[in-house]
Structures are given as structure tokens and as C-alpha cells.
Amino acid sequence: MSETERIKRQILRALKLRPQTFWELINHQDGHIAAFFEALQSLLAEGTVLYQGHRFRLVREVELHPLADTLCETCGLGVVLRGYWEGIYRRFLEVTQDRPLPTSDYDQGFVRPVDTVRRVAYIYQRGDLEETDIFILGDDDLLSVAMGLTRMPRRVVVVEIDQRLNRFIQEFAQREGLKNLEVYDYNVVEALPDSLKGAFEVFVTDPVETRKGLRLFVGRCLEALRGPGAAGYMGFTHREASLQKWFEFEKFILSAGLVITDILRDFAIYPERENQWEHFYETYEIMRKLELPLPEVDWYKSSFVRFEVVEGPRVPEFEPPRDLRELYFDEESWATPLPSYLKGP
Amino acid sequence: MSETERIKRQILRALKLRPQTFWELINHQDGHIAAFFEALQSLLAEGTVLYQGHRFRLVREVELHPLADTLCETCGLGVVLRGYWEGIYRRFLEVTQDRPLPTSDYDQGFVRPVDTVRRVAYIYQRGDLEETDIFILGDDDLLSVAMGLTRMPRRVVVVEIDQRLNRFIQEFAQREGLKNLEVYDYNVVEALPDSLKGAFEVFVTDPVETRKGLRLFVGRCLEALRGPGAAGYMGFTHREASLQKWFEFEKFILSAGLVITDILRDFAIYPERENQWEHFYETYEIMRKLELPLPEVDWYKSSFVRFEVVEGPRVPEFEPPRDLRELYFDEESWATPLPSYLKGP
CATH class of the missing domain: 1.10.10 (Arc Repressor Mutant, subunit A)
Known part of the structure; x- marks a missing residue:
């Protein structure tokens, strides 16, 4: 596009x-x-x-949904789900009631349902949802389900390592008769299948935020994009990524031929209660630094960032990490759980 | 800082x-x-x-104002002026009632008063307002007045070409007894005085959006910054700047050693009625393309962008434009008025 x-x-x-x-x-x-x-x-x-x-x-009929505006009327900046989008949000809550819970094996955690639907609405605002081919790398937020409910995208492809999520999304797609929602078992350290390369107008991902993880996740996503005008969206935190890391990552993005068009600070909140990840905290780096109670407020937040391809994209060199420890951990990953297979005997 | x-x-x-x-x-x-x-x-x-x-x-008293939160409660993203900030907004409306109106001689136009105060509140949210030295290049929005009303910054220096504005701000500062609000007559094509170089922790500007204008305005601002941790804010539109221009500009910013931390789309709106700039439209490029009425809605909007110095800053080479036509006009300036001194006889 x-x-x-x-x-x-x-x-x-x-x-x-x-x-x-x-x-x-x-x-x-x-x-x-x-x-x-x-x-x-x-x-x-x-x-x-x-x-x-x-x-x-x-003058003639066009096959598009009439504009369903979502701009916040209070401040004119954020997203509010009203009318059409309120309906999507209600249905999203219904169909995700029995979602799989996060596992520390893949550093999972999902944002509030309202934030997932707000992300879809923001993607819609930008003109990137309706009649587009969308690539989602990692979907513990179940973004594909929210997108599926709108029936707006031409095609949504999820690649995800967690087979529980993949089954959940597939069953949803089957129940709803969504033939254009495809799900593949995929480990990000493997090469992307050729059939998915250069095939999409939009990607969405929530990368692991180690230096290597960022480049790996977003590198794969860049490979999936078609060309100029294509757009990428990602969650990116200040919690586990320093400004130095943001700086290096932005240089990576620009060198790929993409311009950064939006950076919305703390767009999404990870709810402590719904994630039921209290036991994750046992192995968090931060819990060894200070005597801390379990959080009594939601504190893990993530900015929403949008890019758009101006030239190329030229996928920069990126090196898959040597092993899973290098994928998930660097000196800034202070709130990342140790996966079971990395724990000692 | x-x-x-x-x-x-x-x-x-x-x-x-x-x-x-x-x-x-x-x-x-x-x-x-x-x-x-x-x-x-x-x-x-x-x-x-x-x-x-x-x-x-x-444990001990600190000389800071207690946090005056401004996060929009509806969407969690934008800025809402309540409590302390509502008071600042009311006073800002009072003291700017007789502001000088825009002149086409300097491509002026101001954002809604609410947006000026919202910008100050956003700068405050980021920790860039209180006890900081702030450099403002061009101030037809009267941002310095809103900042002055908070009495939070250590020092605010405005450099501006329009002597009407400078007099207005000086008179305000005098009336309010603000000794740390300084105003200088300054044309951006001239070199920045040495005394202002490397002296500030924060800059704010609304640059002319031609390629040369962007680099000139922001280059001067970069020269004014002190070092790592310093921050810059600017208004930047999609109306007169293509994504290609954004792309080139972002490369310029990153090459200077700054990371982009926030891009808030359409944060500020330029009100048609208050600007009283109907006659500007006579010379707009866009009015020659299509038979158009004068706007019946506000349509000129500007994103608010924040940078932070990670390394340096290293001020990249920038070349002052040859003349004022080159400063104000390129192939994308379709809503910029022709200054009187560039009009034919």
C-alpha cells in the first residue's frame, strides 16, 4: 500500500x-x-x-466501513472506544475470557484488554487496518482476535511460539468463520518462511527488549514488509529499555529506511491481577536489589511506536542470539522472569 | 541536567x-x-x-512544587489542565488577551491557548520545566508567558525576530516581577551569541518547515544545549512536511546524538478565528490549486516532538538559507503566506 x-x-x-x-x-x-x-x-x-x-x-459505493472515529474528546490525543469500537471491545472481553495465562518460558504478559482494542483502533485511525495484510510476531495480547472481530483486514497472519495461544486463536477463527486469520508455530530464532517475506503492509510486535532481541524481532518483521508505505507498530518500554537502547534502536529503524511517525508514551498497561504472574517476581533481578512487596498497582507500561517505510525496507544485518539466555537477558532486563529451562536444578 | x-x-x-x-x-x-x-x-x-x-x-524539605499531575483520565495519554494547571491556564488567557496578531512577514500563527499551556504541562510531566534553564527560539505562541506564570523554571530565554512580541513578553515579565525571563531580538539567520551557546537544559521551537529552515532552527537550538540529559521540544506538522522530510529530519536529530522520546500527533491546533489571518490565504499555494472557501473548521495542526541528548550534542553542519524566500518556501510549503517584502510591486 x-x-x-x-x-x-x-x-x-x-x-x-x-x-x-x-x-x-x-x-x-x-x-x-x-x-x-x-x-x-x-x-x-x-x-x-x-x-x-x-x-x-x-459518487459510487466503496467497500469500506464509514469512518468510526476514536479520538479522545477530553484531550484530543488518545483513543476512546465508543460506538462501533465499544462493541468490538465488549465482544473481545467475551471471547478472551478463557485466554491462556502468561508463561515465564517465553517472557509473556498481556496488556489490558482495553489497550489491545485501543491499539487496533489506533492502527485503524492511521488507515492501516482495513483491507490490509497484517503480520503479527508474537501474540500473547491476542491482537489478532481483536482485529478478527472487526473483519476489516484482508489477511492477518500470526507467527507465535506458544502452541496454547495458537490453538486458542485458531479455535476462535474457526468459530467465527474467519478464513483470513492464519496462525503458524514459529520460533523467532528460526528464519522466516520465504512465503511470508515481503508479503505484508503492516506488522505489529512486542519485542523482547534486549539489544539482540529487539533487532531479531523487528528484523524478522521488516523482512515481512512489502515496500514503501508499509507500516510497523511495536510496544517498547522505558521500564526495561534505557534511552541509550532506544537511541541505538532508532538508528537501526532509520537505517532500514523507515521513519518514526508516532511515539505514544505509556499507551498500554500490563495488569498485575489478570496476568496472575506473582510467581514471576521470584526471579526478577529487581527483587534482589531491594526488599520489595509484590506490586499493589499496575506499573509495567509500554509505549506504542509506529514506523512507516520511506525507502526499501533495507533489512539491516541482525544476528540471532547465541542462546535463549542471550535472547531474554541483558543488563537492563530487571523485570524479566527466568524461564524454567534456565533455572538451576 | x-x-x-x-x-x-x-x-x-x-x-x-x-x-x-x-x-x-x-x-x-x-x-x-x-x-x-x-x-x-x-x-x-x-x-x-x-x-x-x-x-x-x-526526610527533609525540598524546594519543588508537589507533583501536579496532568494525565488525561479518559484515555491515559493526553494532557488535561486541572487544579494547579487550570489556574495557570486561566491566568494565561487573561494576560494574553491583547497579544500581537500574526504577521505574514515571519510566517507566524499561534496555537490555541489551551495547547500552549498543555505543552508547558507536558514539558513539566517530563521533568523538564522546574529548576531548568530553557531556551525558546521564536515565541509567537507566548510559551514563555505560560512558563513564567508557573514560576518554575530557573531561567527562560526567548530569542525572537518580532519586536512586537518581544516588547509584549518583556512588559509581562516586568509586571509580574520575573527577573529570570529574558528576551532578545534575534534573527535566526545570524549566528547565536556565544553567551547563549551550551547554556541550556531544554529548548522549545516551532521551526519553519522547509528543509533548510528545519535544520537552521533546530541547529541553533542544538547549539544552545548543555550536554547529555538535555531535552528538546518542537512542533512539527504533517500539513507542510512530508514523511520524506520527517525521515531526513530524524536522521539529522539522531546524528546530533539525540534520541526521539515522544511524537504526539496533532497535539496542537491553530485556531482560524483567533489568528485572524484570513488575508494570509490570498497567497497560499493551495488556494491556486482548487477553488476553495476560507476554512470553516480549524485544520492546521502540529505534532509535539521531544528529543533527549544521549551523546554530545554534536551539532551537524547546517547551511543558512541564501535568502528569505529559501527560508520560508520549498515545494511542500502550500500553506505559508508570502511575506510583504517578497510580494511583487
Whole structure:
């Protein structure tokens, strides 16, 4: 999907809501004014849109959902789930009631259900959800389920190591009759299957935040992207990643030909109670440093970051870690549980 | 100000509110867990803070305002002005009632008063407002006035070309008895005075968005920064800057040794009515492309971007534009007014 293609769709779904002036419409799309003008001209030229009485209007039916806005009315910045999106959120809560709980074997932990659906809504706002091919590397948040409920993406492919999650998502897809939601058993240290390379317009991942883990997870995701205009989303914390690590990672992203378009601080919260991961704390590095009680508030948070391919992508060299210890641990992983297979006898 | 210094202050102002547990406190600061732990240890060691019954508490008085939170309660992302900040906003509205209006001679335009105060509150959230030295390049938003009302910064220096604004800010400072708010007549194409180089912990600017303008404005700001831990804030639009331009600019920022920590899309809105800039539209490039009415909604928006110095800063080479036309115009400046001195006879 080119940038122009994304802008066109943002325009069309806004017009499906109602005819709009130039100045209303520019607020419903992400392009700069020249690119917006070009997209409009192209829609006028191909006869999809008409300009009359200073308003643009749809001339023929388009297969898009009318714009379902999610901008927070209080502050104008965050995401609020109302109307259509409130319905998706309710259904998401229902269908994920019996989700598999996190296992320390894969450094898991899920964000609040509201944050998962808010992430999907933000991806939607940007024009990256509807009629796109989406690649998800690691899905303990069950983002694919929330996306599946919208029925908006053309295709969603989940690659995930945890077979419990994969079965859960597959059963959901079967129950809902979602033929375009595919799930594969996949360990990120293995090469990505050729059939998945260069096949997607969007990726989403929540990488392990060691230096090697970051490059490995996002490197695989970059391999999955199609070309200019494709977008990537990731969760990235300040809790276990220093600014030095952010700095190195941003250089990696830019060297791949992607621009960083959004960094939303503490967008997602990991709920202590729902994750039921009290026993994880036994092996956390931080618990050896200070006599600490188990958390009485949610404290693990994650920023939501969006990139967009400007050139390439050129996947930079990245080296898979030597072993799982190197994948999961570095000097900043103070709140990562020791997997059972790394514990002593 | 080092990163540790910032975290310490974020901790102290939170403790001034009330004693807090480790997990509460980590939510009120921006560092990663190891840096947070280090800052806490240092406060314990120097006897400012005590750890007792799983709570940290202040042992002696510190000269900081107790934390005045501004996180949006609806979505958890944006800024809401309540309590202390609502008071600042009210006063800001009062004291800026007779502000100078934008002139096309300097491509001016101000954001909504609420957005100016929200920017100050966001800078405050990050620990960049209180007891810091702040450099503002261009101040048609009157950010310095909002900052002055808080009385929190150690020093605020405004450099600005428009003498009407400078007089306005100076008169405000005099009326309020703010001796640490300084204003200088300054044209960005001139070299920065040596006395201002390397003297600040924070800069804020709303650059001209041509390629040359961006590098010129932000280059001057980088020269003003002190060293690692210093932070920069800027408004940056999608309206007149393509993603290609964002991409080049981000490479510039990273090459200077700064990491991008926040990108808040459409944080600020430029109000059409208050700016009274209807006549600007006569010379806008976009008005020649399509038969358009004057805007009936606010449409010019700007993202708020934060950087932090990780190394250096190393100020990259930047070349002042040949003339004012090159400063203000490139192929993407479709909503920039032609200054009077560039209009034909």
C-alpha cells in the first residue's frame, strides 16, 4: 500500500460518513497537503468523488466501513472506544475470557484488554487496518482476535511460539468463520518462511527488549514488509529499555529506511491481577536489589511506536542470539522472569 | 541536567505529594528500572529519602512544587489542565488577551491557548520545566508567558525576530516581577551569541518547515544545549512536511546524538478565528490549486516532538538559507503566506 493509497482510503471512509469540505477532510487523513491534494485529484479524475458547492461527495459505493472515529474528546490525543469500537471491545472481553495465562518460558504478559482494542483502533485511525495484510510476531495480547472481530483486514497472519495461544486463536477463527486469520508455530530464532517475506503492509510486535532481541524481532518483521508505505507498530518500554537502547534502536529503524511517525508514551498497561504472574517476581533481578512487596498497582507500561517505510525496507544485518539466555537477558532486563529451562536444578 | 538528576526530581516531587511504594513511584518518573533504582539509592544514601514499611518518604524539605499531575483520565495519554494547571491556564488567557496578531512577514500563527499551556504541562510531566534553564527560539505562541506564570523554571530565554512580541513578553515579565525571563531580538539567520551557546537544559521551537529552515532552527537550538540529559521540544506538522522530510529530519536529530522520546500527533491546533489571518490565504499555494472557501473548521495542526541528548550534542553542519524566500518556501510549503517584502510591486 503506497502512502497515496492510504490517504485515499482515509478520504473515502470519511466521505462515506458524509460529504465534507476540503478543510474538514484534511483533518481525517494523515498526508501532507500536497499529497492530500494529489489523492483528491486522483479520486476526482477516476470519478469516485465529486466536488460540488465546496463539498466533496462519494459518487459510487466503496467497500469500506464509514469512518468510526476514536479520538479522545477530553484531550484530543488518545483513543476512546465508543460506538462501533465499544462493541468490538465488549465482544473481545467475551471471547478472551478463557485466554491462556502468561508463561515465564517465553517472557509473556498481556496488556489490558482495553489497550489491545485501543491499539487496533489506533492502527485503524492511521488507515492501516482495513483491507490490509497484517503480520503479527508474537501474540500473547491476542491482537489478532481483536482485529478478527472487526473483519476489516484482508489477511492477518500470526507467527507465535506458544502452541496454547495458537490453538486458542485458531479455535476462535474457526468459530467465527474467519478464513483470513492464519496462525503458524514459529520460533523467532528460526528464519522466516520465504512465503511470508515481503508479503505484508503492516506488522505489529512486542519485542523482547534486549539489544539482540529487539533487532531479531523487528528484523524478522521488516523482512515481512512489502515496500514503501508499509507500516510497523511495536510496544517498547522505558521500564526495561534505557534511552541509550532506544537511541541505538532508532538508528537501526532509520537505517532500514523507515521513519518514526508516532511515539505514544505509556499507551498500554500490563495488569498485575489478570496476568496472575506473582510467581514471576521470584526471579526478577529487581527483587534482589531491594526488599520489595509484590506490586499493589499496575506499573509495567509500554509505549506504542509506529514506523512507516520511506525507502526499501533495507533489512539491516541482525544476528540471532547465541542462546535463549542471550535472547531474554541483558543488563537492563530487571523485570524479566527466568524461564524454567534456565533455572538451576 | 543528567538523566539521573531528572529522575531524582521526578521522584522528589511525587514524594512531596505523599509517601509512596516502589511501584507507585516508578509510575511517576521516566527512567528505566535500573536508572530509577540508582536514583532512589542515591536519594537514600544522601539522606533525603527514607524507606520504611515498604514506602519511601521525604526526610527533609525540598524546594519543588508537589507533583501536579496532568494525565488525561479518559484515555491515559493526553494532557488535561486541572487544579494547579487550570489556574495557570486561566491566568494565561487573561494576560494574553491583547497579544500581537500574526504577521505574514515571519510566517507566524499561534496555537490555541489551551495547547500552549498543555505543552508547558507536558514539558513539566517530563521533568523538564522546574529548576531548568530553557531556551525558546521564536515565541509567537507566548510559551514563555505560560512558563513564567508557573514560576518554575530557573531561567527562560526567548530569542525572537518580532519586536512586537518581544516588547509584549518583556512588559509581562516586568509586571509580574520575573527577573529570570529574558528576551532578545534575534534573527535566526545570524549566528547565536556565544553567551547563549551550551547554556541550556531544554529548548522549545516551532521551526519553519522547509528543509533548510528545519535544520537552521533546530541547529541553533542544538547549539544552545548543555550536554547529555538535555531535552528538546518542537512542533512539527504533517500539513507542510512530508514523511520524506520527517525521515531526513530524524536522521539529522539522531546524528546530533539525540534520541526521539515522544511524537504526539496533532497535539496542537491553530485556531482560524483567533489568528485572524484570513488575508494570509490570498497567497497560499493551495488556494491556486482548487477553488476553495476560507476554512470553516480549524485544520492546521502540529505534532509535539521531544528529543533527549544521549551523546554530545554534536551539532551537524547546517547551511543558512541564501535568502528569505529559501527560508520560508520549498515545494511542500502550500500553506505559508508570502511575506510583504517578497510580494511583487
